[in-house]
Each structure stands twice: as C-alpha cells, then as structure tokens.
Amino acid sequence: MIAKYKNIVVNIASRVMAPFMMLYALYALFHGHSSPGGGFQGGAIMAAGVMLLRLTLGKERSSRKFPVWLAPVIGTTGVFIFAGTGIVTMLGGGNYLDYGFLPFPFLSPSEHRFWGILIIEIGVFLGVSGIMVTIFDCLTAEQE
Amino acid sequence: MKWFPIVVLCLFVGLLFYAEKDLPAFGDIEAPQNTHVSDEYIQRSYEDTHTPEFVTAVLADYRGYDTLGETSVIFTAGVICILLLTGNRKDDSKV
Numbered sequence: 001m002i003a004k005y006k007n008i009v010v011n012i013a014s015r016v017m018a019p020f021m022m023l024y025a026l027y028a029l030f031h032g033h034s035s036p037g038g039g040f041q042g043g044a045i046m047a048a049g050v051m052l053l054r055l056t057l058g059k060e061r062s063s064r065k066f067p068v069w070l071a072p073v074i075g076t077t078g079v080f081i082f083a084g085t086g087i088v089t090m091l092g093g094g095n096y097l098d099y100g101f102l103p104f105p106f107l108s109p110s111e112h113r114f115w116g117i118l119i120i121e122i123g124v125f126l127g128v129s130g131i132m133v134t135i136f137d138c139l140t141a142e143q144e
Numbered sequence: 145m146k147w148f149p150i151v152v153l154c155l156f157v158g159l160l161f162y163a164e165k166d167l168p169a170f171g172d173i174e175a176p177q178n179t180h181v182s183d184e185y186i187q188r189s190y191e192d193t194h195t196p197e198f199v200t201a202v203l204a205d206y207r208g209y210d211t212l213g214e215t216s217v218i219f220t221a222g223v224i225c226i227l228l229l230t231g232n233r234k235d236d237s238k239v
Contacts, residue, residue: 034196038203040214072226079219082212097208114194117204120211127215131222138229 002140004058014056021049029125033117039124046125047132054136068137075130081123085116 005011025046032038050071053062086096094101099116100109107115168175185206189198193205203211 032197032200036197036199038200072222075219075222079215082215086208086212097212099205099208108194110192110194113192113201113205117193117195117200120204120208121200124211124215128218131218134222135225138225141230 002054002059004061005056011056014052018049018053021052022046025049025125025129029121030118032121033114039121040128042121043125043128044132046129047136050129050133051136054133054140059137059140066133071130071133071137073130074126075134076127078123078126078128078130081126082120085119085123089116 022045025042027042028037028045029039029042032042050062050066053065059068085099085102088103089098089101090096092101092103097120099113102112102116102119104112104115168177172178185198185202189201189206190196193201195201195205
C-alpha cells in the first residue's frame, strides 16, 4: 500500500497539476483529428494523472477519486468499443472497421469516417488509460 | 577475451556504415517509400475521411486493423498483470 507522501509542497503541487493533466488528455484525444495527438497519447497522459495522485495522495485517498476496481472496467470497455465498432460496420454490410457503413443518417461518407475515427480513438483512449492504471495498481498491490 | 566484443562491435559498425551508402538520400522524392502509397494518403485523406491530420487518418482508418492489434496487445498485458500479480500466491518452493 502506497502511503501519503509527507511533503506539503509535493502534495499541493500534484493536486493542482493532476486535473489539468486529465483535461489536457481529453484535449489531446479530441484534437487528434487536426493536430498530433489521439487515443494512445491522451490515454497515456490520463493514466499519468491518475498515477500521480496514486503516488502522492496514497492509494487509499486516491481510490476515493478513482477506485481501484474502475481501471480494468474502463480498459475492457475501451477495447470492447473498438472491436464493437468493427462488428457494427459488419452488420451494416461492409468490411470489418469500414467506417463508411456506420449507421449515421444524414452524413456524407467522409463524415462517417470522421466520426468513426473519433469513436475508435475514444476506445483506444479508454483502453490505454484503464490498462495502464491497472498495471500500476497490480505492481503496487500490497503483499500478504 | 575482453577485446573480442569490442572488435565485433567495430566490425558491425563498419558493416552498417557500408550499408548506409546504398540508402536513398533524406527526402528523396524518387525513393521507394515516397513513390508507393504515401502520395495517395497525402492527397486523398481529407476527401476520404474529412480529417486534416493524415497521420490520424492512416492510423485509425486506413490501418485501423493494425491499431486494433496494438490496443489488444496492451489489453493482453493488463490481463496478464492481473492474473500474475494479484490473488493468492501459492508457495511453490516446498513442492
């Protein structure tokens, strides 16, 4: 079990920085269409924010913000969103991960692909951030 | 015996410098990596995917299957960590 870090400067600084890191992770995710960024990078920044809280606040207090059981759930949900998008396009009549067959009405084929890319980037984001926090929690789990 | 790895490393560096002469120049538009499909990606990715950043278009759309594989690699790593590092550990040393 990671204990609370006993230094007020580190504590206050990390508590100020962590929300901005998570917000920047969302920016990197949603701005991935027009600048460098995307699911992998955003997920890594998001996981870094959660890990910073885990390291400085201790596992017990940071679990109130981000429970330990939530990380594997988020990770598997992300991979499920990615793979499920491919299944949906197959049900629409196309190939696997052919976003032109997503069931969006009133959109041109290129805009179908735009939203398809955003959906699978969200899947990658959730998968990477959840699994990275899961690995961190497993490595720092208490020994019996 | 101590000098043997250094000699092998020097020979390998020499081999790499020898092979480097046959590589195309940096930014050569006649090079194979610039004449195959990258032109198509650069020219057509905005019309195909409505996405200004064509790296994202290649990563998530043209090569989406590859990205699914990368994500599942990370997922497998997480599952292996859960299986190996949590739960009851038996003491195998007394078997």
